Amino acid sequence: xxxxxxxxxxxxxxxxxxxxxxxxxxxxxxxxxxxxxxxxxxxxxxxxxxxxxxxxxxxxxxxxxxxxxxxxxxxxxxxxxxxxxxxxxxxxxxxxxxxxxxxxxxxxxxxxxxxxxxxxxxxxxxxxxxxxxxxxxxxxxxxxxxxxxxxxxxxxx
Numbered sequence: 707x708x709x710x711x712x713x714x715x716x717x718x719x720x721x722x723x724x725x726x727x728x729x730x731x732x733x734x735x736x737x738x739x740x741x742x743x744x745x746x747x748x749x750x751x752x753x754x755x756x757x758x759x760x761x762x763x764x765x766x767x768x769x770x771x772x773x774x775x776x777x778x779x780x781x782x783x784x785x786x787x788x789x790x791x792x793x794x795x796x797x798x799x800x801x802x803x804x805x806x807x808x809x810x811x812x813x814x815x816x817x818x819x820x821x822x823x824x825x826x827x828x829x830x831x832x833x834x835x836x837x838x839x840x841x842x843x844x845x846x847x848x849x850x851x852x853x854x855x856x857x858x859x860x861x862x863x
Contacts, residue, residue, distance in 0.1 A: 723796040732775065732842075733797040739840040740833065742767065748829055752819050761807050766815070767829060768798050769807065781809035 727734050742764050749763040772794050773784045788794045788806045800806065820826060837843045 721802075723792055723801070726792045727796050731793055733772075733793050735842060736771075736837070737797055739842060740836050742833070744832065745829055748825055752823070752825070761811060765798050765800075766807060766811070767833075770812070771833070772797070781812045785809040
């Protein structure tokens, strides 16, 4: 008799996202070895002491780091990937039901809050230095062929 899974998944479960991220996953290694709390100090002058709380700047930098590490070059795509990927949610400290920061948050911060500032570059450089210091990267140069070819069926005769 052939088995069929016609049931809609609707059950209550308690899960720990930590169980879904392998011990050797690069995001786990980063979280275990790199203290990103320095970002709060670097970013403090860009935020008001009044008003409602902003999104956590460390969370935003972790999202950008995910984009760099996994070659996600679109903020819209990054938002979707974080929504779907358990390891990404895990490093960000987001549960399955937590909202993912909207892609427009990044562009608005660039255009407004951090305009004419080198803070992004300073933080990125510091993170790279920490990764080299902790043995996560070697600092060696790698050269690759990044040729990108687009095929178009309309050009075939």
